[in-house]
Amino acid sequence: MKVLTVLGILVLATGLALAAPADKWLHVSVVDGKGGKAETVRVNIPLSFAEKVLPAIQVDKLHNGKVKIEECDMNGLNLWAILEAVRDTRDGEFVTVEAKDGNVRVAKSKGNLLVKVRDGKKGDQKVDVQVPMPVLEALLSGEKNELDLAAAVRALGAHGDTLLVSVNDEGSTVRVWVDSRNESE
Secondary structure, three states: OHHHHHHHHHHHHHHHHHHOOOOOEEEEEEEEOOHHHOEEEEEEEEHHHHHHHHHHOEEOOEEOOEEEOOOOOOOOOOHHHHHHHHHHOOOEEEEEEEEOOEEEEEEEEOOEEEEEEEEOOOOOEEEEEEEEHHHHHHHOOOOOOEEEHHHHHHHHHHOOOEEEEEEEOOOEEEEEEEEOOOOOO
16 A cells, blocks of 8 residues: 555656646857857756846846846836837837838737847848747836846746847857757757
8 A cells, every 4th residue: 555655646746747847948049150160159047047046146237136227328218118008009010110221120919029120231130039028027027227137037937938039140140049948959
């Protein structure tokens, strides 16, 4: 009977462990240069680790997982009020700038804030940013003029796999994404 009880507990514990969601990982990949001269840097950090470490860093404007942006001149813009307005409005394209030396597009789509920048006459420099609205809300959930990085990391952990930032130009690429894998692509 004891053997069956222990066996039952082991099966239950194994089932719970398998059913538990995998820890999400934040990945950053930077490739600078082309061909044999390319240099690559990859960073892979479990979000749970980042969430615990961020509050432990007390440097310059970063304290307790929050960054103060006091010196940032927002030219009369209230980011928090703008975020609330974006959150409460339906999907759509908010800003489009088309110029001879580049294009910018800001939109909301499927619960994400999207920013696309194309620079250069040939469009050879590209920046794509996709931030889930809950992550953006968490980032701006702190006091006025501070970004709550720890809250944003928690929100990322609750969100599905996503590509956050992609930057491409003539000789380099940068990618920032979150998924359940503990290694870069």
